[in-house]
Amino acid sequence: MLDMKYIRANPELVKAGAAKKRIALDLDAILALDERVRAGITETDRLRAEQKNASKSIGAAAPADRPRLAEEQKAQKAQLKEKEEELAKLQAELHQLLLRVPNVPAAEVPEGRDDSENIEVKKWGTPRQFDFEPRDHIALGEAQDWIDVERGARIAGSRNYFLKGDLCLLEGAMMRYALELMVSRGFTPLSVPTLVRKDIMVGTGYFPGGEEQAYRCDERDDLCLVGTAEVPVTALHQDEILDLKDLPKRYVALSSCYRREAGTYGKDTRGLYRVHQFQKVEQVIVDVADAQRSIEHHHVIVSNAEDVLQALGLPYRIVNVCGGDLGAPQIQKFDIETWMPSRKGYGETHSASRFHEYQARRLNMRYRDADGVVRVCHTLNNTVAASVRMLIALLENHQNADGTVTLPACLRPYMGGRERIGKPL
RNA sequence: GGAGAGAUGGCGGAGUGGCCGAUCGCGCCGCCUUGCUAAGGCGGUGUACCCGCAAGGGUACCGAGGGUUCGAAUCCCUCUCUCGCCGCCA
Numbered sequence: 225m226l227d228m229k230y231i232r233a234n235p236e237l238v239k240a241g242a243a244k245k246r247i248a249l250d251l252d253a254i255l256a257l258d259e260r261v262r263a264g265i266t267e268t269d270r271l272r273a274e275q276k277n278a279s280k281s282i283g284a285a286a287p288a289d290r291p292r293l294a295e296e297q298k299a300q301k302a303q304l305k306e307k308e309e310e311l312a313k314l315q316a317e318l319h320q321l322l323l324r325v326p327n328v329p330a331a332e333v334p335e336g337r338d339d340s341e342n343i344e345v346k347k348w349g350t351p352r353q354f355d356f357e358p359r360d361h362i363a364l365g366e367a368q369d370w371i372d373v374e375r376g377a378r379i380a381g382s383r384n385y386f387l388k389g390d391l392c393l394l395e396g397a398m399m400r401y402a403l404e405l406m407v408s409r410g411f412t413p414l415s416v417p418t419l420v421r422k423d424i425m426v427g428t429g430y431f432p433g434g435e436e437q438a439y440r441c442d443e444r445d446d447l448c449l450v451g452t453a454e455v456p457v458t459a460l461h462q463d464e465i466l467d468l469k470d471l472p473k474r475y476v477a478l479s480s481c482y483r484r485e486a487g488t489y490g491k492d493t494r495g496l497y498r499v500h501q502f503q504k505v506e507q508v509i510v511d512v513a514d515a516q517r518s519i520e521h522h523h524v525i526v527s528n529a530e531d532v533l534q535a536l537g538l539p540y541r542i543v544n545v546c547g548g549d550l551g552a553p554q555i556q557k558f559d560i561e562t563w564m565p566s567r568k569g570y571g572e573t574h575s576a577s578r579f580h581e582y583q584a585r586r587l588n589m590r591y592r593d594a595d596g597v598v599r600v601c602h603t604l605n606n607t608v609a610a611s612v613r614m615l616i617a618l619l620e621n622h623q624n625a626d627g628t629v630t631l632p633a634c635l636r637p638y639m640g641g642r643e644r645i646g647k648p649l
Numbered sequence: 650g651g652a653g654a655g656a657u658g659g660c661g662g663a664g665u666g667g668c669c670g671a672u673c674g675c676g677c678c679g680c681c682u683u684g685c686u687a688a689g690g691c692g693g694u695g696u697a698c699c700c701g702c703a704a705g706g707g708u709a710c711c712g713a714g715g716g717u718u719c720g721a722a723u724c725c726c727u728c729u730c731u732c733g734c735c736g737c738c739a
Contacts, residue, residue: 265699269708276708279720283667290719297719465659465696590696596678598696 225586226325227600228258228318241328244547246337249325257318264311271304323432326552327582333556336546342559343546348530349539351563356625360566361616362495364623365391368646371496382493383485383500387615390645394618394631395503395611397638399478402505402532402609406476409528411507414477416456419447424459427587429553429579436486453479453506454605459587461510465598466591472511472521476608479504496612497564497571503611509604512591513581518555518602522578525606526558529574532609535634538617539563541570553582562613565620573613576606 231238235251242249278300282293334343365371370391376384387395407413425431425438425448439449450456457475466473481504492498507528509521526542533540545557555578561570584590584601593599622630627649631639639645 262699265708269699272709273707275719279718280667282719294719301719 225322225582226327227581227585228322231255231322231325232258237328238325242326244329244333244335245326245550245552246548247326247552251325254318254321254325257314257321261311261314261318264307264314268304268307268311271300271307275300275304320432323426323586324552327555327579329547329550329554330556330578332544333550334544334546337548339545339549341546342543342549344541345544345558346542347539348534348541349537349563351539351565352621354565358565358620358623359627360495361619364619364627364629364646365496367627367649370646373496380500383498385496385499385612390639391615391619393639394635394645395615397635398536398609398614398618399503399505399611400638401535401634403476403478405532405535406505406507406528406608409474411474411476414453414457414460414475416453416477416479418450418453418456418479418482419445420450420456420459421446422448424448424455424462425450427462428455428458428583429551429586430455433552437484439482439484449482450479451483452481452504452605453477454508457506457508458510458583458603458605461589461601462587464589466510466589466601468512468591468593471591471601472509472517475508475510477506477508479506481610495566496616497567499612502613505608505610507606507608510584510589510601511604512593513599513602515580518578518580518604521604522556522558522576525604526560526576529560529576529606529608533560533562533573535632536614536618537632538614538621540573551577553577553579555580555582560607562617563621564613564617566616571613571616573610573617574607577604579603 226238231251232255235255239249239251242251275297278293278297282290282297285293334341336342359367362371362373368389368391370388372386372388373384376386403413419441422431422442425434430438430451434451437451441447441449456479457477460475461473480501482501483499485498485500488498507525509525511517511521530540530542540560540562543559543561545554545559550557557578558576559572560574560576562573563569564571580602581600583603589601589603590598591601618632619629622632624630624644628644628646630644631642636642
């Protein structure tokens with residue numbers, strides 16, 4: 225959420241930002257409503273002050289006079305109540321509108337309508353030239369009895385799966401490697417709730433707007449399944465005023481992630497590219513409101529992810545996500561796409577976002593700066609390693625002609641020291 | 650799931666209808682006293698919003714939301730959370 229004061233001071237910037245993101249926004253309606261709200265506040269404050277003074281003088285008056293004076297206050301009270309109700313309604317309306325005002329994208333975000341216009345900013349590694357006919361991860365996984373999508377679907381519907389045997393272990397190995405790498409870099413590991421209250425979904429910017437993508441248990445329990453550990457981790461310090469000396473906060477969390485994938489029928493139906501549930505290690509940074517420091521953190525969290533991919537020996541590219549493909553909350557986003565032979569292309573495995581105070585303001589997460597002034601934090605996050613999508617890349621890129629898969633050195637300690645998995649087919 | 654106790658400022662802890670945005674203590678900040686240290690004295694010390702060029706003024710907030718009242722931290726209702734007890738489950 226943007227600060228109303230900022231919007232008032234920079235309406236053209238906000239409008240241009242929404243336009244760059246291709247998000248419809250009637251800012252003038254918001255500005256007009258804001259005027260009415262402020263006038264309402266001034267008015268109710270004045271009436272309340274009168275009311276308070278009158279009450280005080282009743283308390284000070286002779287007891288005999290009090291009933292008469294109290295009687296006279298009743299009309300005032302009714303008027304105040306009416307104004308208050310009117311104001312509360314306007315404020316609620318304004319708040320709802322503000323929740324939908326998109327964050328202003330950075331100047332370095334490219335113009336563009338959709339992901340086809342994202343700009344590649346880096347490429348690492350060379351897609352492997354196979355001297356045999358490579359299998360895709362499903363063919364390989366089923367032949368090795370590593371993947372069972374049929375029973376997954378029977379038990380939980382389409383886009384659900386079982387991982388078995390060494391692939392199950394490999395998933396754990398990759399998660400553990402990613403987690404430990406981040407811990408070695410000073411990130412605090414967290415085990416987090418994956419069911420969160422609806423206001424946390426609002427606080428992190430997923431609601432309103434993303435309701436269709438979330439599994440919801442809120443009818444009975446007001447809880448939603450998170451699509452990423454970003455949600456509980458970013459919200460960890462909700463409603464807190466943090467000490468400057470404790471910033472930045474660096475967290476890493478492994479969690480299950482749940483996505484409804486509404487509106488993707490017929491898209492990526494083969495294999496495990498698009499699934500309803502997966503494991504992910506996520507990194508989150510909370511720091512002071514300093515644009516330059518946010519940019520530095522952004523680079524760091526991207527390079528953390530790059531280090532994982534490089535250690536895994538997976539070719540990837542980084543794209544600077546264009547305005548039209550950017551979500552409402554982000555200032556800027558870099559997606560990392562990993563080479564997947566079966567797609568004959570790069571598939572998104574990481575998403576590094578910079579928010580400035582958009583999330584922190586909604587979460588009411590602040591800190592006291594060196595001058596003692598309370599300010600709203602900045603937040604960022606990025607994937608470290610995402611299961612299934614990166615398992616696809618691992619299996620497909622590192623497969624051998626005989627159907628075995630060579631393990632990257634960094635994962636071997638987590639796989640009993642083995643160099644490869646799978647039986648010759 | 651059942652019966653109970655509690656929730657006040659950074660912390661501790663008063664406060665049972667008007668003099669309470671809240672005594673006091675600790676902590677913290679500033680100044681002062683005192684060779685140093687220890688100790689002491691004085692003053693200050695929440696968040697948000699509105700009006701104002703500013704100085705300043707105003708409003709709200711005592712877990713959350715409603716209610717009673719001219720007036721609520723204080724009375725009533727609902728909810729949440731915390732703590733310990735019983736039951737159930739792991």
